[in-house]
Amino acid sequence: MGFTEKNDIGATQQVLDGIRVLELGHFVAAPFCTRLLADLGADVIKIEPLQGDPVRQWGAQIEGRSLWWSVHGRNKRSIALDLKTEAGRDVVLKLLPFCDVVVENFRPGQLERMGLGPDVLRAVKPDIIIAHISGYGQSGPGRDRAAFGVIGEAVGGIRHLTNHPPGQYDLPPVRVGVSIGDSIAGLYAAFGIVSALWRKERTGTPGSAKTIDVALTESVLSMMEAMLPEYGALGIVKQPTGGGIATAAPSNAYPTADGEWILIAANSDPLFAKLVQVMNQDILQTDPRFQGNAARVANAATLDEIIGNWTKTKDAKQLAGILADADIPSSKVYTAADVAEDPQYRARQMVRDVDDPALGKVLHPGVVPCFPESPAEVRWTGPDIGAHSAEILKEFLDLPESRIADLKAQGVVR
């Protein structure tokens, strides 16, 4: 049932120990999916092109090495292969019997064109679970459309909703500052993969759960709450609400004297009463414009201005103290620096210093989800291109060193 000797011997306490995943991925979505699986202990073998995953070139570098990669590639093994060669594809097919899952995020149809379509893979390993991640999915009239992450987000509905209210400003909707659509799709794929593995373990076969087809657009859409049912039944086209919430006030980010933003969520009558008290503006509590949530929502812009004029007179740190003492839900809007110094993250090892052999100490986010009785480790950081090529060829294909050297000389393996 796909449980290989290698992992039986390992006998660690990692949750997904015993699962081996072959990644034919690049950029964000599929590699994020396999990071999640690897973080929980799966043995992830990443097939890279000889020049490496293009994501290695993204973001800040130190001597040509990507800081992002330290996290994005962690806990995985890298084998670099030229899949345009027969010998390169042959290596993939020979690795398959040792794997439980393949994850890929090429454009739909590309895997087939490379000679590695599902039929070819299943001829070698009939019960392999295959997870596809793409912009629009593997079927339908739109499957071939070009789909960058930002487009998946726009089609999923998140971009329209991430903006200041219409009419209030004439600014374009804002991109969530990371490729959130890719990451959500990767997380959905990981959920689907483990679900399929559960079914296979329970019934002896993945059966009709052997293919997982995740689209960026659909992954984003699935999180849009009441947007679709309210449109369908009532014709309501959900609109963005800036920093606030459509149905509760006050809840927003407010400017501070030291140029930061503080988030205050005093959107209940008791919390609002506490807020006007610490603001020393008790008069607001009897002001009819702010009596009850409905009135506060109707006059949210005015209320936000009044609160902002108060927060502007104090530093973020001072405000955080005042609001915490009054037990009003609030927080500085965290930057990278705030995250790095936060004692709660540190106490739970959700911000941790990790030794990267190429980069020195690197700050990593911890492993989510947390299994407190089975603490997860960053076993190693994002490896160099092909760092495990020789090891993998020896372990699974039992190739002698001379043959591995030949493949390297021929440019099939790096």
Place this chain on the structure above:
Amino acid sequence: MGFTEKNDIGATQQVLDGIRVLELGHFVAAPFCTRLLADLGADVIKIEPLQGDPVRQWGAQIEGRSLWWSVHGRNKRSIALDLKTEAGRDVVLKLLPFCDVVVENFRPGQLERMGLGPDVLRAVKPDIIIAHISGYGQSGPGRDRAAFGVIGEAVGGIRHLTNHPPGQYDLPPVRVGVSIGDSIAGLYAAFGIVSALWRKERTGTPGSAKTIDVALTESVLSMMEAMLPEYGALGIVKQPTGGGIATAAPSNAYPTADGEWILIAANSDPLFAKLVQVMNQDILQTDPRFQGNAARVANAATLDEIIGNWTKTKDAKQLAGILADADIPSSKVYTAADVAEDPQYRARQMVRDVDDPALGKVLHPGVVPCFPESPAEVRWTGPDIGAHSAEILKEFLDLPESRIADLKAQGVVR
């Protein structure tokens, strides 16, 4: 091993058929988690207070019934219990032996105060898997802080990054228009739960994977890409970039003549060449400010203005046609109306009309992840409070109707 007769008989092809989940959740995160599990076929029993989950009051209603709930509660069974009564808690404990998983999102410690802490639950069912979802996690100095979803997002780093660039505008960072932190945390919990179930199935016991501790803050942080490693190694505090991307241009949302936004991602040399051609402004291609990606990024604001002046002269539909013909990645920024009409979503049943007995036809998003060989169904829509109370009490506790009537009369069950 937690596989009950009931589900053995069911014999449907749903991926998670055979898993039973007890939800002690409310609002967004835990119910979203169980929606995902129920969508894949798990039998989810939602314990509700007699007055129902407060989320039933959120958003637009028809005759007092929530449209959001039609989706949020779908495929689950509802039993309404007063957990402040001994008899109410007793029902929970008697259901436990039939369940594999408990999901809860009370404030940390609240479950213990209700007399339903993990020790109590495990005294009845030793190998129950318990998933906690909270703002800051179940441990650490900050675990008791009040944590609304917006605060989890602010502490996770996503709020700071979702804004126009500093200095360019004096506007607060924007809230992603849905409770994205809650939903991401719920999805992480679902991933963790199925991982633990896999381990239990493989080894006969969940072992050290029996507790899952998901924090909103940490779930968001895990998606922040290079934010943390770049800060740690280089002191870079990642900043928001409005509608654009820090490292590639042009990529933004541009205004159209009919008051919509169109997303254009022409951020490579060949795509940019195509764009200036359809804009009939070939001169831009030799303009030194826009030669190569680095120059375009440096002059992105100017370039965005030029492109925006062109898009403003045309309707969204016309622009979409021109850009698609030129094979330039682009899309109208979808609103609810665009999503509802999109043929790709319809072809894949990712937008579907569902009959809700209380509301009539309701537009639902489809089931993600998609298992194409095992099509998922919306088996039923969000049920009324306690719609399955009697059914559940009979099925698992074997209570006669008279006893059920007593419990209802006593206000223990609704």
